[in-house]
Amino acid sequence: METSIKCGKCGKPISGEVYEFKGVKICEDCYLDEVIASQPKSCAMRR
Ligand SMILES: [Zn+2]
Numbered sequence: 001m002e003t004s005i006k007c008g009k010c011g012k013p014i015s016g017e018v019y020e021f022k023g024v025k026i027c028e029d030c031y032l033d034e035v036i037a038s039q040p041k042s043c044a045m046r047r
Pocket of ligand 1: 008010029031
């Protein structure tokens with residue numbers, strides 16, 4: 001039986017890896033978005 005987990009952010013069924021962010025199951029794309037959004041804006045790239 002196939003488990004269909006929907007992304008708690010974009011609502012699409014997650015076919016690949018399921019990530020969890022703040023208790024919400026989300027897809028990889030949304031997870032990366034959240035991780036990037038939650039990071040402090042510091043200069044990652046050095047001049
Ligand atoms: Zn998503």
